[in-house]
Amino acid sequence: MAPAIYKKPPQLPPKFTATPDSLVKDTKALIDRSRKIQDGLVKDVTTASANFKNVLLPVALDDNKMAIESHIIGFYQAVSTDKALRDASTEAEKLLDDFSIESSMREDVFRLIDAVLQKKESLDAESQRLLEKDHKSYIRNGLNLPAGPKRDRFKEIKQRLSAISIEFQKNLNEEQGGIWFTREELDGVPDDVVDGLKVGEGETKGKLWLTFKYPDLFPTLKYATNAETRKRVFVENENKCNDNVPLFREAILLRDEAARLLGYNNHAEFRIEDKMAKTPKTVDDFLGDLRTRLAPGGQTEIKKLLELKQEDLKARSLGDDNSKYFLWDHRYYDRLMLERDFQLDQQVIAEYFPLQTTIQGMLKIFEELFGLAFVEITGEDRTALADGGKGSDIVWHEDVQVFSVWDDEGEGAGFVGYLYLDLFPRDGKYGHAANFNLQPGYIDENGKRRYPATALVCNFSKPTPKKPSLLKHDEVVTLFHELGHGIHDLVSKTTYSRFHGTNTVRDFVEAPSQMLENWCWTPSQLRSLSHHYSHLSPEYEAAYKEASGADKKPADQIPNSLIANLINTKHVNDALFNLRQLHFGMFDMTVHEPKSHEDIEKLDITSTYNRLRHEISQLNGPEALGGDWTWGNGQATFGHLIGGYDAGYYGYLSSQVYSTDMFYSVFKEDPMNGKEGRRYRHTVLERGGSKEEMDILEEFLGRKPSTEAFYKELGISK
Template sequence: MAPQKFRQPPQAPPLFTGTPESVVKDTKELLAKSKKIIDDVVAQTSEKDASFKNVLLPMAYDENDQTLSAHVLGFYQSVSTDQALRDASTEAEKLMDEYSIEASMREDVYKLVDSALKRKEELDPESQRLLEKEHKSYIRNGLNLPAGPKRDRFKEIKLRLSQLSIEFSKNLNEENGGIWFTKEELAGVPEDVLETLKQEDGRYWLTFKYPDLFPTLKYATNTETRRKVFVANENKVNQNVPLFREAMLLRDEMARLLGYPTYAEFVIEDKMMKSAKKVDDFLAGLRGRLADGGLDEIKTLKALKKKDVESRSEKFDDRYFLWDHRYYDRLMQEQDYQLDQNLISEWFPLQSTILGMLKIFEELFGLVFVEVTGKDRDTISPTGKGDDIVWHEETQIFSVWDDEGEGGGFVGYLYLDLFPRQGKYGHAANFNLQPGFITQYGTRRYPATALVCNFSKPTPKKPSLLKHDEVTTLFHELGHGIHDLVSRTTYSRFHGTSTVRDFVEAPSQMLENWCWTPSQLKALSRHYSTLSEDYNKAWQSSNSTNSDKPSETLPDDLIEKLLKTKNLNGALFNLRQLHFGIFDMTVHEPESHKEVEELKISELYNHLRNDISKLDGPEALGEGDNWGNGQATFGHLMGGYQAGYYGYLSSQVYSTDMFYTVFKKDPMNQKEGRRYRHTVLEKGGSQDEMQTLIDFLGREPNSKAFYKELGLD
């Protein structure tokens, strides 16, 4: 970390002092104020006088102001330990969505925006983009439909879809199931994982949270244990099954009301790909290239499974199941590549790894991160109480600054919330808390952004240790956080990661490459035994047969072994992503509404997974395709990635192109790092994303590097 004394930031961080009562009250007041501003615009402006300045600007300034409170009001449902506060936050989001739908379908406002667009004023590019996007959003919200039953039905659908999305997400966040296992049934699961599990009468309660789920699927030697865990996880929120089905039906009906042949066409029209056919062709082409590789990988893994089960005098079933894959993928790393991920994790204690990552961002982008602790929190808190600027005692907060070369100014706030708890968002994600923008007075508002993750908690003997794939996940989400922090847009609408969905992952996916670079793996790593004398003693007691003291940073031989596994079973990994992407497109582009009504969604999800990934599920045991409801756990398809999950793969094309073209030879090139910051990250969604790529690459992006990386060129 760059040396930096604590400085008083020019802007206070957001407060997290909401109560169940205040959250709903504040939301209603916020929306009433917003409605009055729009009502005043309508009352004071005629169509012939409508302009960007008197119609769009007041609404844009109101949107800017709204986001300063709205994001936090909706954030409590993902992080609060208080059930009542989570429920109030969910209600607040519902109210905000309902208001947004109401406002987006106001014909009186649409007529003014339409007139402002037709005025053809000379505007700066970002303002012109705001005007065009706003105009198009009214059309996409049904205002090209005649007033009456069709438009009323469209509005009903929008409101119901909002309710379904909120309920679906809440069910996932509140999920608290699990399975009791004996120690024998959990044979092979690392002891430090077992130590964190609830115990009762000699049995262990295994939840479906990632720190429990993934190690069990990777290490449990008992096939039946892995099968039980896998199938139960696919069925952990079956109350979402009817919600998902209803959403598919409503989305299809909505698209057809607007004159689109499918919901996918409606969504993708506004993205980089532009058409569903282009997406389908992209996914089909990738599937064709990956299919043979996937079968070859399964053949090798199946041979490994045969050898493993027969070594235990068990009968080989000549199958390779979904619950086999994490186990034998890990075993292959250990046996064929002599790579032990548990051993690797000893060099990636969570806190020192985070500091190493922040140091990379400091050097590459010209930033300085200063952790705010103790009395310094009181100093920057608007209330004078440091507890008021965090939502949980485990939350870390950093003030972020430009280094001297970038001007030394304030950038924003970064929050980290890293461990699982009941009611908390269950995956890893970046949440914007307050966007940056230019105020109506010409001053800049600075952003605040939060990483919400679920890594294993430290134990008395060990700190939280990250497997390499968790290191990559953390770096990816931090990449979103940096995108959020360094963005410099005029309007909050375009700030940071507010880009089209088939581009938004590209900047973070590109940064994942730093986790596969020898010099950066060295820089990120530090053996946990060097962190404190207590940890050193704990390491020595658990390694009594090994007298050699571990090196402080990850040894070269382990780095070499790790790098050899970068694309190990890569075809199967990408076929898994293809399953998600193709399922998403399949449910969103049936030729008729009747076909949507007749969709057997769970069967389709499971059938496609088997057909695309070639991994067997319970259907191979004669249980049919209706054994699980994975779509009910698939939050992306209810939370913004519907008819857009392909974006993870298309973004990978762009990210690999950027890395190979600019950074592969010298990942820590500071000149290029700063150029990337200012050319790509700073722009957010303020200009066409293809233009952003062209500006950075000096040409249009292509797939060559992507296929080369996968060995498919």
Template sequence: MAPQSFKKPPQPPPVFTGTPKSVIEDIKTIIEKSRAVQDKIAADLKPSDATFDKVMIPMAHDENQMGLAVPVIGFYQAVSADKALRNASTEAEKLISDFSIEAAMREDIFKLVDAAFEKKETLDPESQRLLEKERKNFIRNGLSLPAGEKRDRFKAIKKRLSDISIAFQKNLNEENGGLWFTPEELDGTPDDVLSTFEKGEGENAGKLRMTYKYPDLFPISKYCRNTETRRQVFTTNENKCNENVPLFREAIDLRDEAARLLGYPNHAAFMVEDKMAKTTKTVDDFLSDLRKRLTKGGASERKTLQDLKEKDLKDRGEGKSIDGHYYLWDNRFYDRLMLEKDYSLDQEKLSEYFPLQTSIRGMLHIFEQLFGLVFVEIEGSDRSSIAPSGKGEDIVWHPDVKLYSVWDDEGEGNDFVGYLYLDLHPRDGKYGHAANFNIQPGFIDEKGNRRYPATALVCNFSKPSPKKPSLLKHDEVVTLFHELGHGIHDLVARTIYSRFHGTNTVRDFVEAPSQMLENWCWTPSQLKALSCHYSSLSPEYETAWKEHAKGESKPDPKLPDELIENLIKTKHVNDALFNLRQLHFGIFDMTVHGPESHKQLQGYDIPELYNRLRKEISGLDGPEDLGEGYKWGNGHATFGHLMGGYDAGYYGYLSSQVYSADMFHTVFAKNPMNAEEGRRYRHTVLERGGSQDEMQTLEDFLGRKPSTEAFYRELGLA
């Protein structure tokens, strides 16, 4: 039972009462107010009068206030069940994006910011960083170009790129394709998965429809014995959003043109300059070195899996279909089969110990112990009591959403921290992957008071059924813990300005805190603590479990030590192939964004490049080995990261593992639940957000410069 003092947060949560009409009206009002702030600064000040307080403080307060409304308006397109509202949210995002480009190219404001910068005032470090970032932002948005044709062209490119990005993600969110299969074609796919599929009528009578949502896609890829079904699922999933193909092509062309207008050799050089890596050579050298280290291991893993495939086909009497290939659509299936055969790891049985709701409670408890937090779920009448309107339904966007108020524990001062939302199951029109969305940032307001953040996890885990709760595979446990890590980063950040709040760090650092926390999902004591066999949840679930248990004795409520031991042995099984897959994404990203000339870029056949690089890097066979060439699929058109801020930055998923491994093995490996170190990590790393140079944050925590040693040792590549 939560203490009474935790029942009434000092700040109400955001409301989600937007309508298609109101979000457009609201965004126009926000834009008008912000433009007025900038107009007043430009009208009232001359460069000789410019100071940080006169120029930057009014704009920072305006940015803070925009942060309370704009993310909520844009969030509807990812989560609303109302298509008209999603469309209006998309339109509102276009309006605010166009305004942001206009604001970032105001020469009158830039002259004042530049003048304030040249004053060399003594400022606190975060304010100095804000001033430097703002000045650099103007330069990177074309104000180093002479007024006229080039600057106008740059602005037009920025606006078009914004429209492309929004349209690209909308296509992914709205994608609702699928395939019809007979039960025989889906042989091996677990019954509880198939029970959720739409049943066909008419010409599809007797068939089941799978969608490309993760709870359908992954089980078929892992369990379906029918090779042709897996091939069809893989190749059609790669082509599920072909309307994005021309958008991707146009985006990389425009990005390259814009970078060259600013004097950069390509878009990658422009983007990496502002990250921890600083130069494309640093990135390319890292990716190249990792590729060399992984290639031999990848070939060995692939050979082992191919041998397993051939034995499996012979055992099933399908020896005639052995063709000497190991295909992309084989990999999830035989990776899973290998874990079962060689490591006695039954992923379905393992998932029975990770019901979604008890797993969440266990994860939150870990964060409570480690970081000194308290999570209080807000349900029923408690929602109405804190809702500004008095209506509890106004403070969530869908009935499935869970809401928590988050507090410091007694040792940390019992203060309010913010709000955490969990939206965990798929639905039409919803964002299709797993991600953390900052809904409202934290900052210090004009009166010197703290404004508290609100953050949301948006995921797509299977829905519960009458006979089973939603059960997580272990990789889904890791995903959930990772995204919760981003949420915690958002919640505990303590910055003056919203611009630096939480996960607003450089892209090649932002994944490191959450990647480090994934290690807790491989720790025996924490796996045991997180687990709870679903048959222990209720008499109804126990009865349902017995129906298919075939006389097995009732399982222990907690994950058995033997299963834990078997799971931990698999942590680095087929790791080289997994990381080669990540390398394919990272090298493709740097290739399309780092051509030597614009002419070279225009000569790229993007689908061919994407598929050829995948073959060369991963070594896995594809339709190209069946005589279809390299243009068979458009996986790049489903690659939302490259349109959502990770352009020339996807390498960060790999490079930030260097930092995460170093932090974990240096500080937490001996005792992951060391609360003293957990709180030090909270205050030294997570609280800082992007308010100081991220390398400084790492050095403050580690007590030295970061090292690659733990990363390569973890992968067995030291």
């Protein structure tokens, strides 16, 4: 039961009781309401009488209300087990996107907003930002083009790009591929993974079905001793969504055409203009400098890993190609190096991080650092919040956990919002790890705060009768990262939903979460998060003893020696990891920064993706075995570049500059400094995107950000 002080949230959680019919019907009603508001503005307000209150405010208030329903309408396609509901969610999102494009190109509304801007009213800072951003948005949506064929073509492109984005992500979510393997071909893969695979019948009798979902894919690439197995898994995973190949190409071509219609030299110039970087040259210089600094380290790391591969193959009397280091070798020999040189067994470390106790430990860190309280809502409390419905109405699947989040007593004990955790894979579900805003926070028309709801959607291995879900350390980091986005979403306090939470520029949005990853490399925090699974129940204790052959269970918390070994590996093969990120960022810029439209029309995107990966990461693919550069279509699995990170993937690397600077400057000496944690919460996280991100950073740091800590952390300082 929840403590009395945190018993009854002042706002009910959303319900997840939609049907395919209701989703589409509700969407059309939302669109009709918004269109009426826009039509009313044009009818009742002239450019002479236009001001912020009678033009911008009604639209902003409607945007707030729209977001309360529309985010959930689109969310079903990522999480529902009902294909009809997922399809309806996809259809509804297309309707919403089409309406958004229609709204963004209304010249009659733009004329009113332009009139407001020219009047230079005295507005509060967030309202002024809303006015300026909205005005710029209309121009970026083609309203500086003369009415006629060019503007019509621009609108047509926008609509098609929206449809491509929805179809591309749907293909990824619905992907059902995999490979049949014999048990022998999966030699080395942990038993708890192999034992969970579907067993074949008929023609495939005796074989096991390995999917491309993370809990199957990554352990196989890390542990399968058979190089041919790893190669098949790697190559076929790159080709799991080949229906997306033509969609990706079409999107690249259309983006370039649209940017040129607006007078930009390419799509990258258009996209980066309103980011922190401002120009493609800034991005290209940053990525180029990073590549120059990382390349020697990558060569050194490959040399050591290749030596390890040669020793391994010799020890096993295998005559495989040992003169090259392949893409499908990397996770395997990276893991082997950690075990050999650092006595680091990730399987043993995972035993100390059962999913549920790790989550409890993480939430406790956030409570202490940011002045929050998390209260899980279960049983009767769920029913009480279902407002006359069933307790199951306030979640979308039986596995989902829901928490009410509060300020602690020191912060005033007020309500903050709702946090949902959806942690295990299932058919049709979003396949990666992400944070989804379900309902933003804002101030309503009566001056009352509306509270947010946010969801973490992940794909960790499911518990079994003999083991709970156990997290590898990199999964602990992933969970902490996504929870970081969730906290950003929860504690944000903006007037308008437009700026709520993670609605910042793309090259800053990852920084708050990346900064929090540092807590996963801090000895005291790792110990506090750990709890060996054999201590969870007598059944798990017995299963552990049986599996390990030990006569007693280990200590509850992870030993200091294991923590030291783990922390010593933080930067092992770090250059190769960052070169992989660099490949994604440079490929993104390459396809979005052509010299001419003819250049992008002639570009072989698949060959470019694979060739760039080889040139930047220096790892070999099937092309080194006599094939060509068209062996895999990794770009077709790259949802980021279709889902909002186009000409923006560099943000994962550039925001690391900011996150490392913040951690080194403020938290490195004392990561659990609650005073600084609360200052960070109120200065950075609360603001969302309501203020220039560089101004937020400078206020928190007390100076302009510096790359020094970032390069020092990577060990590549000048």
